Amino acid sequence: MLVLEDVHTHYGKIEALHGVSVQVNKGEIVSLIGANGAGKTTLLMTVCGNPRASSGRVILQGKDITNDLTSNIMRSGIAIVPEGRRVFSGLTVEENLHMGGFFNTKAEIRKSQEHVYELFPRLKEREHQRAGTMSGGEQQMLAIGRALMSRPNMIILDEPSLGLAPLVIKQIFEIIGQLREEGITVFLVEQNAHQALNLADRGYVLETGRIRLHDTGKNLLENPDVQNAYLGG
Amino acid sequence: MAAQNFKHALFSAVVTLIISYPILGFNLVSEGISVQLEGADTFTLVGVFAAAVVVFLFQLFRDTIMGGLGKLPALNPMANRPPMPQRKRLKVESVLLTLMLIGALFWPFIASRGAVDLATLVLIYIMLALGLNVVVGLAGLLDLGYVAFYAVGAYSFALLSQYFGISFWFALPIGALLAALFGLVLGFPVLRLRGDYLAIVTLGFGEIIRILLNNMTNLTGGPNGIGGIPDPTLFGMEFGRRVKEEGNTSFHETFGIAYAGEHKVIFLYLIALVLAVITALVIRRLMRMPVGRAWEALREDEIAAKSLGLSRTAVKLSAFTIGAFFAGFAGTVFASKQGFISPESFVFLESAIILAIVVLGGMGSQMGVILAAIAVTILPELAREFSEYRMLIFGAAMVLMMVWRPQGLLPMRRIHIELKPQG
Ligand SMILES: Nc1ncnc2c1ncn2[C@@H]1O[C@H](COP(=O)(O)OP(=O)(O)O)[C@@H](O)[C@H]1O
Ligand SMILES: [Mg+2]
Numbered sequence: 001m002l003v004l005e006d007v008h009t010h011y012g013k014i015e016a017l018h019g020v021s022v023q024v025n026k027g028e029i030v031s032l033i034g035a036n037g038a039g040k041t042t043l044l045m046t047v048c049g050n051p052r053a054s055s056g057r058v059i060l061q062g063k064d065i066t067n068d069l070t071s072n073i074m075r076s077g078i079a080i081v082p083e084g085r086r087v088f089s090g091l092t093v094e095e096n097l098h099m100g101g102f103f104n105t106k107a108e109i110r111k112s113q114e115h116v117y118e119l120f121p122r123l124k125e126r127e128h129q130r131a132g133t134m135s136g137g138e139q140q141m142l143a144i145g146r147a148l149m150s151r152p153n154m155i156i157l158d159e160p161s162l163g164l165a166p167l168v169i170k171q172i173f174e175i176i177g178q179l180r181e182e183g184i185t186v187f188l189v190e191q192n193a194h195q196a197l198n199l200a201d202r203g204y205v206l207e208t209g210r211i212r213l214h215d216t217g218k219n220l221l222e223n224p225d226v227q228n229a230y231l232g233g
Numbered sequence: 234m235a236a237q238n239f240k241h242a243l244f245s246a247v248v249t250l251i252i253s254y255p256i257l258g259f260n261l262v263s264e265g266i267s268v269q270l271e272g273a274d275t276f277t278l279v280g281v282f283a284a285a286v287v288v289f290l291f292q293l294f295r296d297t298i299m300g301g302l303g304k305l306p307a308l309n310p311m312a313n314r315p316p317m318p319q320r321k322r323l324k325v326e327s328v329l330l331t332l333m334l335i336g337a338l339f340w341p342f343i344a345s346r347g348a349v350d351l352a353t354l355v356l357i358y359i360m361l362a363l364g365l366n367v368v369v370g371l372a373g374l375l376d377l378g379y380v381a382f383y384a385v386g387a388y389s390f391a392l393l394s395q396y397f398g399i400s401f402w403f404a405l406p407i408g409a410l411l412a413a414l415f416g417l418v419l420g421f422p423v424l425r426l427r428g429d430y431l432a433i434v435t436l437g438f439g440e441i442i443r444i445l446l447n448n449m450t451n452l453t454g455g456p457n458g459i460g461g462i463p464d465p466t467l468f469g470m471e472f473g474r475r476v477k478e479e480g481n482t483s484f485h486e487t488f489g490i491a492y493a494g495e496h497k498v499i500f501l502y503l504i505a506l507v508l509a510v511i512t513a514l515v516i517r518r519l520m521r522m523p524v525g526r527a528w529e530a531l532r533e534d535e536i537a538a539k540s541l542g543l544s545r546t547a548v549k550l551s552a553f554t555i556g557a558f559f560a561g562f563a564g565t566v567f568a569s570k571q572g573f574i575s576p577e578s579f580v581f582l583e584s585a586i587i588l589a590i591v592v593l594g595g596m597g598s599q600m601g602v603i604l605a606a607i608a609v610t611i612l613p614e615l616a617r618e619f620s621e622y623r624m625l626i627f628g629a630a631m632v633l634m635m636v637w638r639p640q641g642l643l644p645m646r647r648i649h650i651e652l653k654p655q656g
Binding site: 048070071072074075079080082086088089090091098100102103146150 | 523526527529530533534536537538539540541542543544545547
């Protein structure tokens, strides 16, 4: 579904990714864990073409998208829930969702909206509330809902559990599991390694711009190095 | 804290001296063929020092003074009320707009000819400000050269009528479309720039257009401008005493009434009114359409908007082009109203005034923009005795406004302007 081959990404002259190769297969949940500043967000944004990879290849559904425009990539069946949620705080919940389905027909939007409200009944209650006035958890639900509005085959999530209460985190991870049941491929980036690896079919560990480890989620959870570094010993 | 204030105040006073002393303190006097440098009279020098003292004192007690100003809104009962819910607000706005429209319809039949003429000018500014509001208030693009598109509209009509004898009604869409085309072509390379850079480049573009108009003497008549621009006709009826164009009839003869100069003024006013209403309605509609929401989304969070597949360039370009379109609209009406245009009507000051209307009105809100357009156009007319100090008063009003009510008179529900380079 998504393949990164030896991807290098630069911010100006500084190289943030030093040759990263990652593969996400159809129907899987793949988790990428790593410390702050490891380059996780950079990796995801490289998939979106913002910034672009300076060398290597990014392949989405068999098509090389390394040099495509962000706007074109994001219209080809992939959606991202960006780091820090980034909902449109001045727009209402419903308007936010409609932005997510910007390139869909009205009928499609209505259907996806209903579906999102089924996944997150809380959003339906807040339909006409401005997104900026909602709690962090609700905003995260909205960010996920907005990403789902374009009916993607694959969804990328950048630290969806960041700054949320344990109960809300549990709920978010349940929803992510549910998305897999619906046939959506999930690429999940987390610092919350325990839950992310628990849920994942496979996992990668990113350290300072390089992939250190790559295994099934279960094996990574049992790996002593991972336990020391990311699971608190 | 106090020491820091003192240092800053001293610095500001010295800067005031350094800037104003050489400019005001010396005069160049020509004696025969040579030029002599002379000190200015004592009065000016005292003035310069007094200014430095005022700056010093203001900076020293800045916190107190600004604090006092900050409390001002308490005097204004509207200011501290929580904002109305969106629906209610829209309703109130619609009712007010309708009332204003009814008033505007009766205006020409009760007001003097001069007042109707002035009202036409107000309507032109309303069109301009509503258009710029799309660019600055909704899309968050600081355009300081908006007057260029106004000029394109006006000159399109002037030139088309001069060279091809094209009438107002045909020139109106052509002028607007040409202005939009200019917006599209200029916007394409320029909209990659962010914030301040965009402001500077658009400022430059506005000046370039004006200078071009000034220098292409063969085509545009240069500083002499173009005269004899025809008035609009009503179904082939002209409003002049005598019919100028073959095949046209005359308004007063057709209706068997006595000729009156007012007819033309009133007709132009009504045209401007209809066009201003159309402008407001079209933009209102656009704001609720996906393209309007895309402007807003991109302004609020560019990264998020892009992650949804929106193209920054396409969205911003659409706002820029639509804004230019309405400037062209207004320009055509302006050319017809004046009957004569020259580059002098399209100086940077015009851009500044239109921008001031948008800012004053509260970026994004149509009602606010309309009120501000009325205020900014009419107040200087009322205070003609102070016309020398117009710019001074204007500047002071803007500064006070920024301190007292930075969100404008009637801000839109959501406000934000892109001034800093981001992402
Ligand atoms: N916009 C940027 N400009 C320059 N450097 C950046 C930018 N974004 C991230 N970086 C750098 O790239 C590295 C990886 O950052 P990031 O991808 O955000 O890590 P993570 O998401 O794993 O916390 C860090 O060293 C960070 O300082
Ligand atoms: Mg990150």
